[in-house]
Amino acid sequence: xxxxxxxDPQNAGPAPQPQVDAYGQLSKLASTFHDVDGLFYFxxxxxxxxxVLILGVLLFSVxxxxxxxxxxxxxxxxxxxxxxxxxxxxxxxxxxxxMFAWGYKGADQMVDVPKEAARNAYKAMAKQWSWTFTxxxxxxxxxxxxxxxxxxxxxxLQSSDVLHAFYVPSMRVKRDVIPGxxxxxxxxxxxxxxxxxxxxxxxxxxHSKMYARVHVVSSAEFKKRPWDDFDDxxxxxxxxxxxxxxxxxxxxxxxxxxTPLVGPSWKGLFVKGEGDTIVGAxxxxxxGGATKxxxxxxxxxxxxVRTPAQKLVATHPNxxxxxxxxxxxxxxxxxxxVTYMKSLASK
Amino acid sequence: MTTNIxxxxxxxxxxxxxxxxxxxxxxFWSWASTLDHKRIGLMYLVGTTLAFLAGGLFALLVRVHxxxxxxxxxxxxxxxxxxxxxxAFMVFLFVIxxxxxxxxxxxxxxxxxxxxxxxxxxxxxxxxxxLTGAVLATLAIILGGFDTGWTFYAPYSLYTQKAVVTIGxxxxxLGFSSIFTGLNFIVTVHKLRAPGLTWFRMxxxxxxxxxxxxxxxxxxxxxxxxxLLVAFERLYQVGxxxxxxxxxxxxxxxxxxxxxxxxxxxMVLPAFGIISELVSVHSRKPLFGYKLIAFSSLAIxxxxxxxxxxxxxxxxxxxxxxxxxxxxxxxxAIPTAIKEFSWVATIWKGSIALNAPMLYTLAFLIIFxxxxxxxxxxGSLSVNIHMHDTYFVVAHFHYxxxxxxxxxxxxxxxxxxxxxxxxxxxETIAKIACGIIFVGFNATFLPQFIMGSxxxxxxxATYVPDFQVFHQASTVGAVILGVGIALMxxxxxxxxxxxKKAMVNQWGGVTLDWLTPTPPPLENFHEAPVVTxxxxxxxTLDLSTTRTPIA
Ligand SMILES: [Cu+2]
Ligand SMILES: [Cu+2]
Numbered sequence: 084x085x086x087x088x089x090x091d092p093q094n095a096g097p098a099p100q101p102q103v104d105a106y107g108q109l110s111k112l113a114s115t116f117h118d119v120d121g122l123f124y125f126x127x128x129x130x131x132x133x134x135v136l137i138l139g140v141l142l143f144s145v146x147x148x149x150x151x152x153x154x155x156x157x158x159x160x161x162x163x164x165x166x167x168x169x170x171x172x173x174x175x176x177x178x179x180x181x182m183f184a185w186g187y188k189g190a191d192q193m194v195d196v197p198k199e200a201a202r203n204a205y206k207a208m209a210k211q212w213s214w215t216f217t218x219x220x221x222x223x224x225x226x227x228x229x230x231x232x233x234x235x236x237x238x239x240l241q242s243s244d245v246l247h248a249f250y251v252p253s254m255r256v257k258r259d260v261i262p263g264x265x266x267x268x269x270x271x272x273x274x275x276x277x278x279x280x281x282x283x284x285x286x287x288x289x290h291s292k293m294y295a296r297v298h299v300v301s302s303a304e305f306k307k308r309p310w311d312d313f314d315d316x317x318x319x320x321x322x323x324x325x326x327x328x329x330x331x332x333x334x335x336x337x338x339x340x341x342t343p344l345v346g347p348s349w350k351g352l353f354v355k356g357e358g359d360t361i362v363g364a365x366x367x368x369x370x371g372g373a374t375k376x377x378x379x380x381x382x383x384x385x386x387x388v389r390t391p392a393q394k395l396v397a398t399h400p401n402x403x404x405x406x407x408x409x410x411x412x413x414x415x416x417x418x419x420x421v422t423y424m425k426s427l428a429s430k
Numbered sequence: 431m432t433t434n435i436x437x438x439x440x441x442x443x444x445x446x447x448x449x450x451x452x453x454x455x456x457x458f459w460s461w462a463s464t465l466d467h468k469r470i471g472l473m474y475l476v477g478t479t480l481a482f483l484a485g486g487l488f489a490l491l492v493r494v495h496x497x498x499x500x501x502x503x504x505x506x507x508x509x510x511x512x513x514x515x516x517x518a519f520m521v522f523l524f525v526i527x528x529x530x531x532x533x534x535x536x537x538x539x540x541x542x543x544x545x546x547x548x549x550x551x552x553x554x555x556x557x558x559x560x561l562t563g564a565v566l567a568t569l570a571i572i573l574g575g576f577d578t579g580w581t582f583y584a585p586y587s588l589y590t591q592k593a594v595v596t597i598g599x600x601x602x603x604l605g606f607s608s609i610f611t612g613l614n615f616i617v618t619v620h621k622l623r624a625p626g627l628t629w630f631r632m633x634x635x636x637x638x639x640x641x642x643x644x645x646x647x648x649x650x651x652x653x654x655x656x657x658l659l660v661a662f663e664r665l666y667q668v669g670x671x672x673x674x675x676x677x678x679x680x681x682x683x684x685x686x687x688x689x690x691x692x693x694x695x696x697m698v699l700p701a702f703g704i705i706s707e708l709v710s711v712h713s714r715k716p717l718f719g720y721k722l723i724a725f726s727s728l729a730i731x732x733x734x735x736x737x738x739x740x741x742x743x744x745x746x747x748x749x750x751x752x753x754x755x756x757x758x759x760x761x762x763a764i765p766t767a768i769k770e771f772s773w774v775a776t777i778w779k780g781s782i783a784l785n786a787p788m789l790y791t792l793a794f795l796i797i798f799x800x801x802x803x804x805x806x807x808x809g810s811l812s813v814n815i816h817m818h819d820t821y822f823v824v825a826h827f828h829y830x831x832x833x834x835x836x837x838x839x840x841x842x843x844x845x846x847x848x849x850x851x852x853x854x855x856x857e858t859i860a861k862i863a864c865g866i867i868f869v870g871f872n873a874t875f876l877p878q879f880i881m882g883s884x885x886x887x888x889x890x891a892t893y894v895p896d897f898q899v900f901h902q903a904s905t906v907g908a909v910i911l912g913v914g915i916a917l918m919x920x921x922x923x924x925x926x927x928x929x930k931k932a933m934v935n936q937w938g939g940v941t942l943d944w945l946t947p948t949p950p951p952l953e954n955f956h957e958a959p960v961v962t963x964x965x966x967x968x969x970t971l972d973l974s975t976t977r978t979p980i981a
Contacts, residue, residue, distance in 0.1 A: 103884060104894070109816075110885040117811045123883075126810060137799045140774050150714070150783045152933045155972050159779035169717055171771045172764060179760040187753055189812025195747055245586040247677060248744060248819060252885025255816050259745045259953060260454035263673030266746050279894060283887045285579050287586055288507045291890035332929035356453060383464040386946060398945075 084134055101251050102278065110252035113274040118189035119255045128183055192430065193256065193268070199380040200235035207238045209247040209260040212289035214280065216310075221411055223331055228280070229271055229298045233307040237269040248284035251297050259284055272299040315419050325423030328416055336404065339427055340391035352379055353428040361428045365423050368394040384421050388412065450852070450949040464552035466952060470557050471535030475843075478532060478556075479919075481523035481564060488516035491770070493874070493908035496901045501892050507933055509891035510577040511592075516598065517580030522604050523564055523833055526693065529700035530611055530646075531560065533842045534639050536850060538615060539602070540943035541633045542626025543961065545953040548617040556610040560812050563604035570596035575693040579889060581690075584671035584682040588663050595664055598637075598657040608696070612646030615639050616711045619846030624942065626961035633941045633965060634723055638703025641727040645692045645699070646732065653689035656682065674861060680745055687738035695734045698830060699727055703840035705794055708845055709773045709940045712788040713780025716966040719772040733762050751812055759809040766802050770795070786860035789935070790841030794834055801829030804879065819889075822882025826876045833871050840867075840918065842917055847922065848936040852949045855928030859921040866914030873907025935975035940968055948980050 104110040104120070108127070112120055148158055205228070208218040216228040230236050240249050240260040247260040254270040284291035300309065313328075316322035327336075336345040356362040362377030374397060379385060386393055391404035411419075451468045461469055495503040504512065535553065539546055547553050565954050570576055573593035578586060587594050619640045623632070657671050660682070669675030671682040702723075710717045717723065739747060739755030747755075773795060782788065804826040808814050817823060848854050881900040886893060891902065935944045942961070946954050963970055 092698055093626060108880070109883050116812070119816050122810050123813045123816075126813065133658065134799050134803060137774055138796060140778060141795060144774075144777045144780065145782055145784065148713075148780055149779070150781045152978070153778065155714075156968070157713060157779060157781045160968075161779070162716045162720065162777075163722070164717050167775075167835060168722060168768070168881065175767045178550045179763050179806065179809070182806065183757055183760045186810030186812050187758060190743070190756075190815060191749060191773045192753055193812065194752075197652050200486045220730065235935065245589065246583055250819075250885070250887065255812075257744045257815050257818055261673075261746070262679075264679070264746070279746065279885060281887045285510075285583065285586070285889040287577070290509065290510070291506065291887075294894075310713065368964060406834070 102276075112255065112280060113272075114251065114254040114256070114270040115272075116193065116255040116270065117184065120183045122182065122189060125185070129178055129182075131188050139145075145393050162357045177190075181258055182262075188370065191320055194429065195268075196237050196267065196269045197235055200237040200271070203231075203234055204237045204239060205230075207240050207249055207260075209240065209249070209293070210243040210244065210371040211245065211281070211287055212282070212293040214282075214293065214295040216295075218310070222308070222311060227296045227298060227310065229300055229305060229310050232272055232275050234302070235265060235269060235271040240266040240268065246284045247282045247286050247293065250283035251263050251278055252281070253278040254297070257283055257310055272297075275299050275301060294339060313350045313416060313419070315415060315422075318422060321419045322426040324416070324424075325419035325421070328412065329423055332407065332412065333420070347398060349427065353425045355428050360426045367397040369397055369400055381418065381421050384424065385414065385417050386419050388420075450947065450951050452851070454951055454952050456589050463554075465546070465554055467539050467546050467550065467553060468533045468850070468950060470553050471532050472961060473538075473557055474527065474531035474535060474560070475533075477560060477564065478524050478528040482528070482951035485516055485519035486790075486805060486912065488512050489518065490518055490908055491914055493905040495891070496893070497896045498906050499893050499898055499901075502583065504891070506891040507937065510889070511575040514579050515535060515571065515575070517568065518601075520831070521580050521693075522601055522698075523560075524762075525697045525835055526605070526608060527560055527611075528703065529697075529835070529839050529842065529888060530608075530615070530639060530642060531557070533704065533839070533846060534611075537846060537943050538618060538636060538639055538729075539552060539622065540849075540946055541636050541941055542618065542622050542663060542958040543621035543627060543942045543955060544618065545955070547614050548621050549614045552610050553613050554903050556607045556614070559603050559607035559610065562725075563600045563607060563730060567602060568591075568595055570600060576978045580658060581655065581686060583639065583686075583762075584677075584679045584815055585673060587660055589813070594919055594925055595661045598661045598797060599838065601657045605657075606648045607626060608646045612643035612650075615643040616647065619643075622960055624959050627942075628948065630724070631965045632724075633943075634717060634720065634727075635700075635703035636705035637724045638699045638706070638727050642696055642699040642703075643733040645696045645731050645892065646863050648943065649689045649692040649696070649735070650683060653693070654684040657690070657966070659685075664743070681746060683742050684738070686897070687741045688735075689737040691741065692731075692734045694830070695730055697835050701794075701835040704838045704842040704845075705773060705798075706769075707939075707941070708787050708791045709776045710966045711937050712783045712785065712791065713777050714783075714968050715770065715776055715780040716964075716968070716969075718775035718778075722768055723772050726768050730762060731763045733765075735756060735944055737738050737762060740809065740814070743811060756811045756814075757781050760806070760879055763802070763806055763809065766805075770799060775831030783929050783937070785937070786857050786864060787841050787845035787853075789861055789864045792836055793864060794837045794841060797829055797833035799833050801826060802957065803909070804829065816885075817882060818861065819887055820882040821878040821886045822886055823880035825882055828875050828878075833875065837867070837871075840864075843922070845937065846943075847925070847941065849948055849950075850934030851926060851929070852932050853925050854936065855921050855925035855929055856934045857915065863917040863921055866917060867911060869916050870907050870909070874904050874911055875907070877901075877903040877907070881953075910981050931979040933976050934978045934980055935972075938968070938971050938976045939964065940971050 102110050130259055203219055208215040216224050225346045240258060242262040246259055249260055250257040255372040256268045256270050258266050262264055264281050276299055278297040280297050282290060288295040313323060313324045330412040338344050339350055341348045341350040353361050354364055366377050366379055368377055388407050391406055392402050451466055495501050495509055534802055570593040573596055576592045576594050576597045577590055662668050663670055667675055669677045671677040671679055706717055706723060737755055739757045740759045741753050742750060806815055808826055877900040881897045886897045932948055942959055
């Protein structure tokens with residue numbers, strides 16, 4: 084399997100197939116940037132032509148005009164030939180100008196982000212040595228990213244430390260990720276599959292392990308949100324999913340060990356009651372200006388998530404939590420968070 | 431080109447052929463304080479060769495490590511240091527100074543019919559600055575090494591806890607060594623040409639060194655300032671390149687490549703010069719398109735200042751910048767192509783001697799064709815975006831740096847070795863070594879083109895298994911290459927002790943360097959030469975000198 088340690092493989096799926104195009108030269112093309120391949124093979128053919136020409140003349144000369152006796156003079160002492168020199172200046176010039184124009188056209192297409200791509204904008208956050216992807220709906224995945232086949236997609240690239248580069252060979256895109264700047268790439272994936280995403284700019288110790296996979300899937304598959312590892316089929320799994328939701332969405336403001344952050348710690352939010360029951364703690368809250376006492380329960384947590392300002396914890400009369408609507412965290416997920424909260428309960 | 435004065439007896443030194451620059455004085459101090467361009471050239475030769483062997487050792491370690499996808503020898507941070515050492519040693523201590531410092535110093539005044547370079551003391555200072563740079567670079571390894579890559583890209587080079595300031599200082603000092611050599615050569619070419627040696631009678635090696643010198647003087651200061659700024663930034667957090675302090679890492683890239691692209695030509699132009707000489711001498715035929723080659727050196731020197739942005743096509747530069755830099759990059763291809771065609775045309779209908787220097791020259795012509803043509807592939811914008819920072823680029827510039835420049839250097843060494851030491855190496859061994867080097871080189875770097883075009887990024891300590899077979903092929907090639915180079919060095923060293931006496935004019939050259947006694951005396955010419963014939967005119971050659979051993 085994979086030798087690269089993937090930072091946080093959410094869905095450790097199959098490794099990408101070796102990705103080689105039909106001619107065995109380039110990586111397989113899976114985007115609409117065919118100009119790259121067209122120009123590459125054109126240039127390649129021109130190179131082979133000139134190489135064979137040079138090699139041929141050299142070998143021929145070496146065989147034919149080899150010095151056989153020590154005093155053998157040159158067969159010709161010609162020092163220049165203006166028509167020939169003009170020809171070998173002008174012909175290469177014309178050829179390289181074709182390459183130039185063709186290359187520029189292809190690059191321009193890469194720079195010019197179409198509207199459909201801009202409407203399907205992801206964020207790729209690069210830090211030493213991992214990638215974090217944010218989807219247009221705000222959800223997040225690490226180390227793997229899913230995109231829809233045939234749907235143009237744009238990535239905003241940001242770095243939180245040093246230079247990196249976002250490189251997906253099969254999409255023919257590469258863009259440096261520069262701290263302090265917003266960079267962007269776009270492409271339109273045309274073939275389902277799993278593709279390498281490399282960091283192509285040296286970034287320190289584990290540069291070579293800054294690896295991710297791009298999953299191109301059908302829109303039906305995409306709708307299932309395969310990056311979402313949410314599972315609440317058993318209480319244990321639900322608590323685990325809740326924990327991962329917590330660490331991504333809530334941990335910046337809520338600790339679970341009593342440390343005061345922006346919001347109140349979740350330590351002691353639920354406690355162990357008689358036997359093995361788990362009960363909500365008592366809370367003093369301010370609702371509509373009036374102070375009252377409530378017991379923490381599922382409904383209270385849900386309300387705190389959806390409309391945090393409804394009941395403010397008395398210790399935090401100024402609030403400070405923004406609401407999470409069901410498009411970000413739906414009710415089932417909030418329930419999973421509650422399950423996680425309850426799993427923290429102690430005497 | 432010959433002279434019309436009898437003092438240049440084509441048959442060796444008139445006054446006691448035994449005293450020459452090697453033995454006219456002796457002792458450590460006579461070398462350490464020498465102002466003789468030939469001795470300084472030899473010291474450069476020893477120094478840069480040692481740097482090359484060190485750099486080569488690092489390269490072998492890199493290749494062996496990459497045998498397995500997980501890496502064989504090092505952890506990632508150590509690997510990063512080793513590849514950085516390889517790059518930094520090869521570029522700053524070997525490829526840039528080697529040809530001008532050793533062969534340039536040795537041959538330039540001879541070719542001009544001069545007693546020495548114009549500023550001999552400055553020449554010695556250049557060497558000592560090189561030595562200081564080498565010591566500082568070694569010190570940087572002892573002080574914890576450096577892992578920035580030879581490119582020192584910010585902001586990583588600002589944050590890493592390694593000896594970046596020390597190596598930066600080394601680069602700064604080496605830069606001055608290079609600038610002084612350039613100044614010296616420019617003045618020498620302008621002031622010390624023998625009577626009758628007009629600009630268009632100058633051998634092309636001189637033209638090439640002249641163009642190189644202009645680049646060295648104009649471009650190197652920018653590198654010096656850039657590494658100083660990196661050092662300041664590290665020491666005092668000024669905020670020039672560090673985005674956290676309001677600096678701009680892309681600015682660093684501009685500065686760096688403003689030097690380092692011309693630096694490519696600082697490295698390659700002298701190699702072109704050597705090849706121009708050798709192609710002519712060993713085909714015994716005037717160079718085809720002499721003026722065009724001379725002018726194309728200058729054209730390359732000028733255009734090379736305007737293409738640095740082609741190293742930054744993926745950095746998010748404006749489409750206008752992409753347009754301009756790509757356009758100009760293709761323009762460099764033309765003078766380069768002209769040179770290659772002219773060399774091939776020179777060989778055509780020549781009298782081709784398949785001796786060791788010529789074999790290296792032929793190897794150069796083949797390898798440089800590949801290096802140059804793959805450069806055209808990289809110049810195309812959209813293809814560049816795919817290839818940038820992959821092994822394709824690595825392979826391309828090794829075809830130029832190692833395959834072309836180092837091979838031209840080896841060719842030149844084999845060519846001027848009998849001139850420098852008055853002895854000949856064993857040509858059979860030399861030819862075998864050349865063959866091994868040629869095979870090993872291509873085996874090392876051809877697979878890198880393939881894996882690069884399939885997306886293998888450079889500077890990777892570990893890699894996805896897709897690429898393993900290419901890495902292994904490349905490693906095998908590197909070992910073969912290493913064996914070839916070891917054999918070549920052995921062949922040279924043995925010749926110093928057991929070599930046969932060289933001929934008075936070993937290869938039948940007609941430029942002034944072949945018309946001094948071998949090895950040359952302290953001030954090169956017993957009597958100042960006067961040039962009356964055109965350059966590379968083999969009708970004046972006294973063929974018996976190629977069969978008469980030196981006295
Ligand atoms: Cu990286
Ligand atoms: Cu360049």
